[in-house]
Amino acid sequence: MFMGIQGGVGTLPLAVAEAVRARGGEILTGTPVTELSHSAADGGGWRVVAGERVLRADAVVLAVPAAAAARLLRTQSPGAAAELGGVEYASMALVTFAYRRAEAGLPEGSGFLVPPVDGRTIKASTFASQKWGWIADEHPDLVVLRTSVGRYGETEILQRDDSELVAVSRHDLEAATGLDATPVATRVTRWDDGLPQYPVGHHARVARIREHVAKLPGLAVCGAQYDGVGIPACIASAYAAVDQIHGDLRGVQELTAHPVQSLHGGAGE
Structure with a gap:
C-alpha cells in the first residue's frame, strides 16, 4: 500500500x-x-x-x-x-519510540489519524515497524512507532520540553491502543514552520x-x-x-x- x-x-x-x-x-x-x-x-x-x-x-x-x-x-x-x-506555516514535532517487541502489542495496520474533535494532543501515529518492512528486518526484537504533535495555530504544546511531549504521547497512545509498556528509547524531532498551509x-x-x-x-x-x-x-x-x-x-x-x-x-x- x-x-x-x-x-x-x-x-x-x-x-x-x-x-x-x-x-x-x-x-x-x-x-x-x-x-x-x-x-x-x-x-x-x-x-x-x-x-x-x-x-x-x-x-x-x-x-x-x-x-x-x-x-x-x-x-x-x-x-x-x-x-x-x-x-502561513504550521509547526510540528515527531516523537519516536522503540519498544521491546514482546511487550508491545499493537493493532493491525500502519497507524491511525486523530481528528481534532477527539481532543487528544497527538494528531497521528505511525506504526513504523508495521509500515516499513526494512525497519522490522533491521530491528526484529523491537517495535518502532512515532506520534506527531502540533496542528496549525497550536503553539502552546510545542513550547513544552521533550520529556513532556514523550509523556503526553505515551498517554494518548495508551488511550488509543492500550499500549502501556515502557519504551527502551525515545527521540523528539521538531520541525518549526515545517508545513505550509493551503x-x-x-x-x-x-x-x-x-x-x-x-x-x-x-x-x-x-x-x-x-x-x-x-x-x-x-x-x-x-x-x-x-x-x-x-x-x-x-x-x-x-x-x-x-x-x-x-x-x-x-x-x-
Missing part, C-alpha cells in the same frame, strides 16, 4: 547531494544567502551573495521556504515577495507568484509551498522549475548565438 526508501526518506537528500557532487556541482552548507540580484551590470545574469562569497549564475532555482523566498525577492520582484509573505485561494496565489517570477529571466521557484508538501509534489515542482529555466536559457542562446555558462563555469545549459 505504501512506497518508501530502504533506510528511510532521510537517505534521499544525501543521495541527491552525492549525485550533484559527482556531476561537478558544489554544495555550500552553513552559508545563508543574503542577496539575490539581477541587472545589466552583472551581464544580464544573477548575483548571489552567500556568506562571504559572491556567485554569478545564468539561472537560479529558488527552493527555499516562503519567508526566505520573500526576503530574497523583495527588491527584484515586490509582487512575488508580497504574495510569498502571505503563506487555504482557499492558494492555487490563485501560486499562479500570481509564478506570473511575477516569470518576468525575471533565468529565475524559477519550487518547493512545498507551491503545489504540495509531499515528496512527489516537491519533485514535480523542481522539474517544472528546471524546465522553465532551460526554456529561458535556450532563448538567450538563440539571441546571442553563444553558449551559456553555468554557475561552475562549464559550457552548456
Whole structure:
C-alpha cells in the first residue's frame, strides 16, 4: 500500500547531494544567502551573495521556504515577495519510540489519524515497524512507532520540553491502543514552520507568484509551498522549475548565438 526508501526518506537528500557532487556541482552548507540580484551590470545574469562569497549564475532555482523566498525577492520582484509573505506555516514535532517487541502489542495496520474533535494532543501515529518492512528486518526484537504533535495555530504544546511531549504521547497512545509498556528509547524531532498551509485561494496565489517570477529571466521557484508538501509534489515542482529555466536559457542562446555558462563555469545549459 505504501512506497518508501530502504533506510528511510532521510537517505534521499544525501543521495541527491552525492549525485550533484559527482556531476561537478558544489554544495555550500552553513552559508545563508543574503542577496539575490539581477541587472545589466552583472551581464544580464544573477548575483548571489552567500556568506562571504559572491556567485554569478545564468539561472537560479529558488527552493527555499516562503519567508526566505520573500526576503530574497523583495527588491527584484515586490509582487512575488508580497504574495510569498502571505503563506502561513504550521509547526510540528515527531516523537519516536522503540519498544521491546514482546511487550508491545499493537493493532493491525500502519497507524491511525486523530481528528481534532477527539481532543487528544497527538494528531497521528505511525506504526513504523508495521509500515516499513526494512525497519522490522533491521530491528526484529523491537517495535518502532512515532506520534506527531502540533496542528496549525497550536503553539502552546510545542513550547513544552521533550520529556513532556514523550509523556503526553505515551498517554494518548495508551488511550488509543492500550499500549502501556515502557519504551527502551525515545527521540523528539521538531520541525518549526515545517508545513505550509493551503487555504482557499492558494492555487490563485501560486499562479500570481509564478506570473511575477516569470518576468525575471533565468529565475524559477519550487518547493512545498507551491503545489504540495509531499515528496512527489516537491519533485514535480523542481522539474517544472528546471524546465522553465532551460526554456529561458535556450532563448538567450538563440539571441546571442553563444553558449551559456553555468554557475561552475562549464559550457552548456
